[in-house]
Amino acid sequence: MLKHYTHFITKHFKAVLFAVTILTGIFGYYAQYLSIDASAETLLLENDQDLKLTREVHARYISPDYLVISFSPKESLLSDTTLSTIRNLKASLLKIEGVESVTSLLDVPLLQSPPRPIQELIGNVQTLESPGIDKALVQKELTTSPLYAQNLVSEDFKTTAIVVNLKDDFTYTELLTNRNKYLLLEQERALTQEETTQYEAAKKAFKAYRDSTRDETHRLIETVRATIAPYKGEGDLFLGGVIMIADDMISFVKDDIKIYGIAILVIMIAILWIIFRQIRFVVLPIIVSISAVVITTGINALLGLEVTVISSNYVAMQLITTLSLVIHLIVCYREEYALYPDASQKELLGIVFERMSIPSIFVILTSIAGFGSLMTCGILPIIDLGTMMNIGVTISLIVTYTLFPAMMMLFKKEPPVLVFDKAFTLNETFAKIVEHHSRIIVTVAIALGLFSILGASRLVVENSFINYFKKSTEIYKGMKKIDNNLGGTTPLEIVVKFPKAPAQKENNEDAASAIDGFEEEFNAMNNEAQYWFTAQKMQTILKVHDYLLSLPEIGNVSSLGTLAKVGRIVKNGNDFDNFELALLYNELPERYKKILLSPYINIEHDEARFVVRVVDSNPELRRSELLESIQKGLQSEVGLDPQNYHLVGMMVLYNNMLQSLFSSQISTLGLAVLSLGAMFLFLFRSLKIALLAMTVNMVPVSVIFGIMGFANIPLDMMSITIASIALGITVDNTIHYYYRFREELQIDGDYIASMHRAHGTIAFGMFYYSLATIVGFLVMVTSNFIPTLIFGLLTVIVLITAIVSDLLFSPFLVVFFKPFGKGVTHKK
Numbered sequence: 001m002l003k004h005y006t007h008f009i010t011k012h013f014k015a016v017l018f019a020v021t022i023l024t025g026i027f028g029y030y031a032q033y034l035s036i037d038a039s040a041e042t043l044l045l046e047n048d049q050d051l052k053l054t055r056e057v058h059a060r061y062i063s064p065d066y067l068v069i070s071f072s073p074k075e076s077l078l079s080d081t082t083l084s085t086i087r088n089l090k091a092s093l094l095k096i097e098g099v100e101s102v103t104s105l106l107d108v109p110l111l112q113s114p115p116r117p118i119q120e121l122i123g124n125v126q127t128l129e130s131p132g133i134d135k136a137l138v139q140k141e142l143t144t145s146p147l148y149a150q151n152l153v154s155e156d157f158k159t160t161a162i163v164v165n166l167k168d169d170f171t172y173t174e175l176l177t178n179r180n181k182y183l184l185l186e187q188e189r190a191l192t193q194e195e196t197t198q199y200e201a202a203k204k205a206f207k208a209y210r211d212s213t214r215d216e217t218h219r220l221i222e223t224v225r226a227t228i229a230p231y232k233g234e235g236d237l238f239l240g241g242v243i244m245i246a247d248d249m250i251s252f253v254k255d256d257i258k259i260y261g262i263a264i265l266v267i268m269i270a271i272l273w274i275i276f277r278q279i280r281f282v283v284l285p286i287i288v289s290i291s292a293v294v295i296t297t298g299i300n301a302l303l304g305l306e307v308t309v310i311s312s313n314y315v316a317m318q319l320i321t322t323l324s325l326v327i328h329l330i331v332c333y334r335e336e337y338a339l340y341p342d343a344s345q346k347e348l349l350g351i352v353f354e355r356m357s358i359p360s361i362f363v364i365l366t367s368i369a370g371f372g373s374l375m376t377c378g379i380l381p382i383i384d385l386g387t388m389m390n391i392g393v394t395i396s397l398i399v400t401y402t403l404f405p406a407m408m409m410l411f412k413k414e415p416p417v418l419v420f421d422k423a424f425t426l427n428e429t430f431a432k433i434v435e436h437h438s439r440i441i442v443t444v445a446i447a448l449g450l451f452s453i454l455g456a457s458r459l460v461v462e463n464s465f466i467n468y469f470k471k472s473t474e475i476y477k478g479m480k481k482i483d484n485n486l487g488g489t490t491p492l493e494i495v496v497k498f499p500k501a502p503a504q505k506e507n508n509e510d511a512a513s514a515i516d517g518f519e520e521e522f523n524a525m526n527n528e529a530q531y532w533f534t535a536q537k538m539q540t541i542l543k544v545h546d547y548l549l550s551l552p553e554i555g556n557v558s559s560l561g562t563l564a565k566v567g568r569i570v571k572n573g574n575d576f577d578n579f580e581l582a583l584l585y586n587e588l589p590e591r592y593k594k595i596l597l598s599p600y601i602n603i604e605h606d607e608a609r610f611v612v613r614v615v616d617s618n619p620e621l622r623r624s625e626l627l628e629s630i631q632k633g634l635q636s637e638v639g640l641d642p643q644n645y646h647l648v649g650m651m652v653l654y655n656n657m658l659q660s661l662f663s664s665q666i667s668t669l670g671l672a673v674l675s676l677g678a679m680f681l682f683l684f685r686s687l688k689i690a691l692l693a694m695t696v697n698m699v700p701v702s703v704i705f706g707i708m709g710f711a712n713i714p715l716d717m718m719s720i721t722i723a724s725i726a727l728g729i730t731v732d733n734t735i736h737y738y739y740r741f742r743e744e745l746q747i748d749g750d751y752i753a754s755m756h757r758a759h760g761t762i763a764f765g766m767f768y769y770s771l772a773t774i775v776g777f778l779v780m781v782t783s784n785f786i787p788t789l790i791f792g793l794l795t796v797i798v799l800i801t802a803i804v805s806d807l808l809f810s811p812f813l814v815v816f817f818k819p820f821g822k823g824v825t826h827k828k
Helices: 002-011 013-031 049-060 080-094 118-123 135-144 170-188 193-234 242-276 280-302 314-339 345-376 380-408 419-423 426-436 438-456 474-485 509-514 516-523 527-532 535-550 560-570 578-587 590-596 623-636 650-684 687-710 719-748 751-759 762-782 786-817
Strands: 066-073 099-103 160-166 235-240 490-497 554-558 607-614 645-648
Touching: 002 013, 002 345, 002 380, 013 280, 013 380, 049 170, 049 490, 049 645, 049 650, 066 080, 066 193, 066 242, 066 474, 080 099, 080 160, 080 193, 118 578, 170 193, 193 235, 193 242, 235 242, 235 474, 242 280, 242 314, 242 419, 242 474, 242 762, 242 786, 280 314, 280 380, 314 345, 314 380, 314 719, 314 762, 314 786, 345 380, 345 650, 345 719, 426 438, 426 751, 426 762, 426 786, 438 687, 438 786, 490 535, 490 623, 490 650, 535 554, 535 560, 535 607, 535 623, 554 560, 623 645, 623 650, 645 650, 650 687, 650 719, 687 719, 687 786, 719 751, 719 762, 719 786, 751 762, 751 786, 762 786
Parallel strands: none
Antiparallel strands: 066 160, 066 235, 099 160, 490 607, 490 645, 554 607
16 A cells, blocks of 8 residues: 555656645635634633632623733822823823723822811812822822722832723623633533534634734734833833733744744754755755645634644644654665665655655654643643644644655655765764663663652742743833732732621611711612621621731732721721711712722622732742632631632632643643553554653653753743653654664664664664754744743753653663563674
């Protein structure tokens, strides 16, 4: 069958080239529609109960998307020049389509400048724009008030926040709610055929609308950046906000795919020329690689798969696989040419295919088994990555074994240029080390084992967004400024539900006298609000608020307790009573109610909400431990029943995703090892060979985890996939080496001689593809997106470790355990 395939390709090579060109063009057209999504939706577990709770909570509270501008003016914050700048900037921002409102120093209610009775406050709320305002009192209030200190203004009163509230996209919310309705229903029971159809339609409608609005969000953020640019002469201005982080991540991923894809190709062209010194052996790998990637990208787009931060490096991973296949074919072709110089081009290609097809097919099959294990986890981006890679490696095999022989038929047969081969002696050096210095190999292997175990024990799972960007980037500077001066960046929410109790009308004479002549007005108020603000609830809210604020990792806490603390200041140490709080709830102007009350209480559901911002740049922060600590502390320190409070929001959801990713990677890694072991067992029909091969393949995985542990590189949504990559790269090398070793051993049964011959043949291909990809991927370390930088660096380390393991440790094990049979004694 293989001979017939080779005969067909070489006989009809022009038609084959035409067909592949047409297919590449067609899929290339669809490739432009592959979308990149770095939104929060791609980083969540759809079966996460905390996600369900978060969606329910956000449906009950005001939580619009917003951007934050940190402003550190050259003059004092309350100077006329600074206030004029803020006023003008606010006016400019309000002109942007998509901006609902802007909250700044000029807009917030002043409750202590000067302190006044609650009745006067409600009737005449003062702001900085009010006539006759005392700026000295305003500065004192802004720097001491629980509402504004380290929230609206920094502790040193040199930086302020300007919050740009964006218009609610009701269509987006409606489509998302409709889609989520079926998601929740699917978790409870199997969907009917009609419901499945409706669910698919809801998913398509939501995706189509989201894609159409994503560009609008990007343009809005760019417009805001352009709007604040002219004001940078007045001081330091930085833009922040969750949606900006997501947008910038998409931009970084797009730029990295474009810039580093081109840079890697250029560098690889140079390396391939240095190695082979023939145009054909430079053009071939590049054209085959580009065609495979383009076709795969088109297929992904047609299947509706999206590139996320997790799967953004599938192009680089496919490039490694394709180059491995092509370079091994080139090396084998050059080797066979030296043996059969009189054979025709067609005959040489037939020999090459006969020799390389089986190991190449098994390389792809083992890759599919490895990446297929990713599809068993419950995280959609990881499943998509597994799907993309399985499609990619399959396409790589098909395109390589189609384009390579067809293109080779275009070229006249020429003797290979072996200048680099003759100068390159590292493979023979490795063979001599295996033969004469086995103790060193054993010692290094034991040392690496201990290093890996100790390093892996130090691994942490983290999701620090600020550390995703280089310190020189504007996004890092902005996040750092907000983190250090304005109360933190990462949002966390705690919702406390109060146990239901019969509503009883309190006859409180002291409270009644406190509102004095407002009895008639108060009696007309909403009775539900009147009896909701009880002393017991306020005491609970203040205890939770103070507990959260006591944690060193917490920057700012906003809740009804914040307003209660302001009340103590306004009332000279006395708390707002129930009736005063109810009066505020019912009579405060809506625009101030949205700031002070609506985000923090829901009377209908009898609950209070605490909005916490975590200091993301704190090097001592361990997010999972913090969340666990808060869960326990609310029970032990505050005395809440665990059933009556929930931690929700993006920090919880991201942490759940990472913890699930970590646990799923352990299970999928185990499944991958078993699958690969089974593939080796099937290929070589030997349990001993399968065990030795998997031992070799675990070396790069172990070493990379050890390095990450000692280098304090956290396992995040990108770096955690490096284990699969390490296995994939090492498996490719191992299969090629073991297959060639077995061939060489059949010549004379001499393990040492066979090892030298294997190093003198197949090792060239292993070294050359590793060298090309190592130098190519080194360019990634210049990326401004830290996950890309780390991915490139770790991939380089994996490539180096894999080649050393496969050409030192692997042959040592083969020579020592003799898994292919006893062989013969080597004669020196």
